[in-house]
Amino acid sequence: MQNYLTLFINGDPFNCHDSMSLSDILNYLNIDMNVVIIEYNHTIVDKENFSTLYFNNNDAIEVISIVGGG
Template sequence: MTDIKKFFLNGESYYIKHDINLFELIDYFNYNNYLLVLEHNNLIQNKKNWKNIFIKNQDKIEIVTIVGGG
């Protein structure tokens, strides 16, 4: 039996079959990881920890991108 996990990214629900970490998630959705802030289950996560945090069922992830301008 496959363990399917449901997680939320910016309020939208997604499903995954394989274990992925936050770094892989950022890469999959093609975010520029230099210009964002990532919140995982209500905690801001330091970029150096993204490869060590794997998505679990019902996780809530919020990504805020930083946009420059004048």
């Protein structure tokens, strides 16, 4: 049986399989993990935890891009 859930990424609903980790979702969305900060349910996630973080239905993720400049 396949189980799906809905996350909210930057406020937008995103349906995914419940076996997808944060890194799986970022890869799927072509988001460069080296230049983003991820906030999960109002808590910043360390990059080393991206592959071990799994979600519950209606969890919220904010993807914050780091932009360099001069």
